Amino acid sequence: xxxxxxxxxxxxxxxxxxxxxxxxxxxxxxxxxxxxxxxxxxxxxxxxxxxxxxxxxxxxxxxxxxxxxxxxxxxxxxxxxxxxxxxxxxxxxxxxxxxxxxxxxxxxxxxxxxxxxxxxxxxxxxxxxxxxxxxxxxxxxxxxxxxxxxxxxxxxxxxxxxxxxxxxxxxxxxxxxxxxxxxxxxxxxxxxxxxxxxxxxxxxxxxxxxxxxxxxxxxxxxxxxxxxxxxxxxxxxxxxxxxxxxxxxxxxxxxxxxxxxxxxxxxxxxxxxxxxxxxxxxxxxxxxxxxxxxxxxxxxxxxxxxxxxxxxxxxxxxxxxxxxxxxxxxxxxxxxxxxxxxxxxxxxxxxxxxxxxxxxxxxxxxxxxxxxxxxxxxxxxxxxxxxxxxxxxxxxxxxxxxxxxxxxxxx
Amino acid sequence: xxxxxxxxxxxxxxxxxxxxxxxxxxxxxxxxxxxxxxxxxxxxxxxxxxxxxxxxxxxxxxxxxxxxxxxxxxxxxxxxxxxxxxxxxxxxxxxxxxxxxxxxxxxxxxxxxxxxxxxxxxxxxxxxxxxxxxxxxxxxxxxxxxxxxxxxxxxxxx
Numbered sequence: 001x002x003x004x005x006x007x008x009x010x011x012x013x014x015x016x017x018x019x020x021x022x023x024x025x026x027x028x029x030x031x032x033x034x035x036x037x038x039x040x041x042x043x044x045x046x047x048x049x050x051x052x053x054x055x056x057x058x059x060x061x062x063x064x065x066x067x068x069x070x071x072x073x074x075x076x077x078x079x080x081x082x083x084x085x086x087x088x089x090x091x092x093x094x095x096x097x098x099x100x101x102x103x104x105x106x107x108x109x110x111x112x113x114x115x116x117x118x119x120x121x122x123x124x125x126x127x128x129x130x131x132x133x134x135x136x137x138x139x140x141x142x143x144x145x146x147x148x149x150x151x152x153x154x155x156x157x158x159x160x161x162x163x164x165x166x167x168x169x170x171x172x173x174x175x176x177x178x179x180x181x182x183x184x185x186x187x188x189x190x191x192x193x194x195x196x197x198x199x200x201x202x203x204x205x206x207x208x209x210x211x212x213x214x215x216x217x218x219x220x221x222x223x224x225x226x227x228x229x230x231x232x233x234x235x236x237x238x239x240x241x242x243x244x245x246x247x248x249x250x251x252x253x254x255x256x257x258x259x260x261x262x263x264x265x266x267x268x269x270x271x272x273x274x275x276x277x278x279x280x281x282x283x284x285x286x287x288x289x290x291x292x293x294x295x296x297x298x299x300x301x302x303x304x305x306x307x308x309x310x311x312x313x314x315x316x317x318x319x320x321x322x323x324x325x326x327x328x329x330x331x332x333x334x335x336x337x338x339x340x341x342x343x344x345x346x347x348x349x350x351x352x353x354x355x356x357x358x359x360x361x362x363x364x365x366x367x368x369x370x371x372x373x374x375x376x377x378x379x380x381x382x383x384x385x386x387x388x389x390x391x392x393x394x395x396x397x398x399x400x401x402x403x404x405x406x407x408x409x410x411x
Numbered sequence: 412x413x414x415x416x417x418x419x420x421x422x423x424x425x426x427x428x429x430x431x432x433x434x435x436x437x438x439x440x441x442x443x444x445x446x447x448x449x450x451x452x453x454x455x456x457x458x459x460x461x462x463x464x465x466x467x468x469x470x471x472x473x474x475x476x477x478x479x480x481x482x483x484x485x486x487x488x489x490x491x492x493x494x495x496x497x498x499x500x501x502x503x504x505x506x507x508x509x510x511x512x513x514x515x516x517x518x519x520x521x522x523x524x525x526x527x528x529x530x531x532x533x534x535x536x537x538x539x540x541x542x543x544x545x546x547x548x549x550x551x552x553x554x555x556x557x558x559x560x561x562x563x564x565x566x567x568x569x
Binding site: 097190191192193194195196197198199218220221224270272273274276277322327338341342343345346349350351352353356357359360363 | 453454455457458461463464465466467468469470471472474475477478479481482485486487488489490559560561562563564565566
């Protein structure tokens with residue numbers, strides 16, 4: 001069969017987990033289904049870092065899928081999260097990225113909410129001069145914003161709208177939990193926040209984060225300067241459900257190898273004029289050069305040398321995604337270590353030597369497959385399963401993503 | 412011309428040369444606008460306000476700037492595109508012996524190979540300049556973008 005007949009015959013979801021029809025990145029109707037079934041379903045959405053909201057009344061706004069939400073430190077010291085939508089006419093309740101408040105008042109008609117998102121009072125409830133006002137039957141206690149169930153792990157705050165979501169440890173699984181605990185082992189401090197506006201469907205980025213095969217091939221900088229070559233030690237662990245993964249690259253044990261001979265990636269003549277950028281401390285004593293972990297659906301955290309960063313991806317439309325970068329250090333970093341992080345951050349983010357390509361590659365896929373909604377992408381590296389593997393020349397973590405996505409979406 | 416006017420004129424000329432080097436794709440000329448020990452950082456107004464130290468580009472030596480150009484030429488992948496810097500009038504914020512500080516607003520219009528034209532970045536340069544034996548160079552150029560959002564990627568320097 002030629003490729004067109006293969007595509008036509010396969011249409012949607014043939015052959016286990018090794019084919020993905022391009023239609024899933026293109027169909028606008030999936031956005032609404034994903035919002036209801038997936039983002040508001042049995043998953044943990046990353047919301048913020050605990051140190052973002054240390055004191056009672058501190059709040060931050062973020063998103064659960066496309067839904068705007070507020071995360072708040074309550075007077076009791078607990079964390080609350082609720083939909084950022086006034087119960088009256090649907091306006092945003094909080095308008096900025098962060099702040100501190102005693103309570104929240106909608107700017108439109110001054111409906112007032114407590115820090116947990118309960119409606120406390122409404123303006124002119126009894127009317128003015130005995131006229132107008134709400135019916136006597138109206139009771140503010142009957143109205144509350146949609147609330148998230150909140151759990152934290154290692155100072156990171158996650159929320160879910162579903163009672164069916166298991167606790168966060170079980171959801172993430174032991175390997176990813178262990179990696180997360182090590183990375184967030186000390187008090188985190190935000191040292192930068194930037195957003196990359198990606199011209200592609202959010203799932204293409206979710207795949208990219210789990211794609212251990214592409215790193216040293218697309219990101220030529222990696223292979224050239226021997227930061228990350230697949231011939232270095234490492235592997236990928238996928239959680240039992242497929243929802244979460246952690247991939248690890250160890251520091252190289254030998255200086256040269258032949259695995260990349262003849263590929264575009266190899267340009268062994270390149271040397272940095274100022275190698276101090278890659279001057280790293282093995283701060284966890286584990287020889288890890290790079291580690292990327294993901295929590296389904298929209299969270300990733302990385303260590304690259306001394307770089308620590310969180311990535312949250314927020315769908316803005318069928319072909320538009322906000323990629324929120326949060327650059328991190330530890331609150332007790334020495335000035336030397338902090339300086340290393342600042343310099344090594346040239347590797348990450350919208351201008352990152354080993355990440356800028358991820359900003360455009362999803363759009364290359366969108367444009368390449370625009371006339372092939374029934375065509376399929378092919379995911380056979382490392383077999384057809386979603387098991388952990390001791391190599392990164394595999395697409396097992398991407399297949400894990402699709403296993404969970406299809407389960408939740410009923411496809 | 413008063414000394415202040417002359418300084419202002421020299422900064423404006425430097426900014427024009429700097430913008431032309433980038434917009435004409437003479438990136439190899441870009442590091443020479445800086446002292447050997449320098450700071451070049453791209454950040455945003457929000458990050459500055461919040462005291463966040465990190466930038467999306469951070470170089471503390473002229474050699475690091477040269478490395479960025481080397482990486483862009485030989486390692487990184489991005490679609491063909493060009494910038495057009497529209498640089499405003501510099502505002503002198505201090506002069507002390509050979510040390511000069513100034514702020515200059517700028518816009519960057521980005522044109523992609525397929526013809527798409529976007530207003531890519533609006534912001535200001537916060538500069539610390541040094542009169543290096545008659546040649547004005549950047550000791551520090553902090554690129555403060557008005558927004559923390561960047562479309563797709565930032566390959567070419569601002």
